Amino acid sequence: MTVELRVSEGWLTVCELSALIPGRGVAALLPDGSQAAVFVDRAGRPYAIANQDPFTGAQVLSRGLVGTVAGRAFVASPLLKQRFDLESGRCLDHDEVAVRTYPVRTAATSAAR
């Protein structure tokens, strides 16, 4: 099983699903030089959002801890702890802030772009 992320060029294989620890993230370098943070939850469901923490500019969201609030998964930035909804990218602590999200899927075989 691999984890794939859709970017403008198509589906990008990021890593083996087994490389992800449930509840933790990894960062992926995207073809345009930007970065995504990819997570998997306990149930094996993957999520992908931008890796850049909008409050500090640092590329660190992949290093935050994953949690659940009201049934929805979030990641807490490791720098100043703001939480971001993993599906919508919305910051749960500041309504007006959001980060980009990416379509993500797990695939049985490595799909070509």
Add this chain to the structure above:
Amino acid sequence: MAAATPTPAIVLIGHGMVGQRYLEALAERGATATHRITVLCEEPRPAYDRVHLTSYFSGSTPEDLSLTPPGFMAEHGIELHLGDPAEAVDREARTVTSRSGRVFPYDVLVLATGSHPFVPPVPGKDAPGCFVYRTIEDLLEIEEYARTRTSGSVVGGGLLGLEAAGALQGLGLTTRIVEFAPRLMPVQIDEGGGTALLRTIENMGLTVHTGVGTQEILTGEDGSVAGMRLSDGSTVATDLVVFSAGVRPRDQLARAAGLTVGERGGIGIDARCRTSDPRVYAIGECALAADGRVYGLVAPGYEMAETAAEDLLGRAKEFTGADLSTKLKLLGVDVASFGDAHGAASGSLAVVYSDSRSGVYKKLVVSPEGVLLGGVLVGDADSYGLLRPLTGSVPPVAPEQLVLPAGLGAPVTLGPSALPDTAVICSCHNVTKKAITACADLAEVKKCTNAGTGCGSCVKVIGRLLPSAADKGLCRCFPFSRSELYEIVRTRRLTSYERLLDGHGRPEARGGEGCEVCKPAVGSIIASLAPTLGASGYVLDGEQAALQDTNDHFLANLQRNGSYSVVPRIPGGEITPDKLIVIGEVARDFGLYAKITGGQRIDLFGAGVEQLPRIWARLVDAGFESGHAYGKALRTVKSCVGQTWCRFGVQDSVRMAIDLELRYRGLRAPHKLKSAVSGCARECAEAQSKDFGVIATASGWNLYVGGNGGATPRHADLLAQDLSDAELVRLLDRFLMFYIRTAEQLERTSTWLDRLEGGLEHLRDVIVRDSLGLCAELESLMADHVAHYRDEWAETLQDPERLRRFVSFVNAPGAPDPTVRFVPERDQVKPDLTALTLLPVGGPR
């Protein structure tokens, strides 16, 4: 009048509790902006909490008792004249003249002059050594006079009399109470309650005379109080006398101004709190209410203040009488009465529980239909906050269940949740349950509703009504505090966060991911207990890996630009030149910024996540270990150079610091732990500002605990003195394990110790005298920790699987993060923040 005052002037005479409440009522209604307000106050200080006057003797300062928020007068443009009481009112000219001779014109006059203590006309009543008990000044005078005296008597065994007796006892005087009525607190409680109260008070060493009057105050040769002659013919010796035989309304000013005054005193008012002159209001204890009563309690006074404020604005509100319910702690005894306490209503029945051994007496008065009419509670008044609001209704459980102590018969399950939304919880400010439950915490309740700021008897119930106060849960995931989770993990031997969450989490959190608060907390608990649980001591193994904060996850400290810092352990701050050179070389070769830390070691900043293993390979090779700067764990044990070099030193502080740092290295705790060892009393290592500090003495070591620097500095407390090396280590083992076991998440030892019930003395009981029989277990937990310690970085470097995480990108393992860049500064580097181009807020496109 063509030249009428543009803004109407209010003059308030008296700045006591009720006067201040009136000002607040005006401010809340915006009337301070539309009126010019002047306050004349006799006392030298603004309004304070007279109800809790006696708490001055248990450490409250006059500032603590103040009811006037700083800046309140200025904020509302109120002119307050302290120490300048009103002397005369001219109703024709509409002016008030103060003692200093100033004249204040008014459009509206409010009399809140309160009352004065009644002193029975007995011979000798004015002798030096006779006091009343009403103001902070009275209290200061009594305190001063009592300094050189040994005994005191209180005339009057009512509410205030018992308060005063408590104060005298608090001053160390042998105390006597003389009450004319056949029982104590005759107004509030019945004979049974009086008997219970009497017994308890006598057991405290006070002498009580009931049914006896005071006939004469006897004086000694110097003319000051020496004794009293009582109506039963006996004489008793006493050094001072406090008259507390009731109060009388202060109505002289009104009387002189020609206002209607009651036959037995009190300024006559109507239901709108207006006197016989519609421009003049009277509120509080000076007023004779429309129901013909003078109210000596604060709650009716507040109600009158509200009424007068509403009336001023032309709004309809009436004061027609008030509830005389009261709850007080007198001489440490809870006493409460509410509603029809004496069972005056015809046909009323009583349910009584009385235990003279424990001094508990409870009586509920009910109607034949079961409606709760009132009651008396002595010795245990915990249920007052619940019973009073139920007055007038049929309680949800049988009355006998409401008076039986918990554990006797059927347990009383009546909690505040049983109260209707309309139940008045705070009767001083007339605040309902509904208004209270709308607030988030006690601070908000006090701020928004004033509930709990009057007599304070409702605070306990308010606490139980508030979700946040009732819920000690660590976070939204667990209903348990950290210390409770510690016990669950320890006793159930759980090493899996998911099992803990799914088995012990809140229902709505089970099966979820948890959160960023409880994950590291549980990770820390499992790490603290790892050897005992048989769990891996390595914090990044298996499921534990998902729990650690990023710092623990990468065994380094995340910095603002996404780079990490590296801190090798330098035990005791002692380092060889060769090791120092290695640190220098590593910093140079990896381009790291170097800084000496406050904990006597060296911090290397600016490492990319993929550089960490290579940096640590060099450091471990040179004999360094992880410094755990990234963990909620022991940081450093700082030391001075000690006896070996210093001419003042009396012990080898460096060796002790190294021993302690090596013993406790890697110990995971609720928060970081800092320590220091000083070689003499000069304290160069600043040990008293540490979680645990050790100071050398000529014969051993003194151990200090609970110190802190930082934002809320706290000097450490001396726990034990002149300890041998072995005694010191044993005590520290116990101290640290007890802290880890009982502290809350992110609670430093300083706040933990402040919060610990019984404080330092309790800590001493537990870890020095072993009062809980815990010490052997605490020591064995620490022995396990010491025996199983391994260097996390050495372990990580040996395992390619563990090293896999140290990449910036999962899909480009060798590549550094291009946004982690540096620019030069002072011959070193600093983060290049321009590389972190921030998306505009709301950013994604």
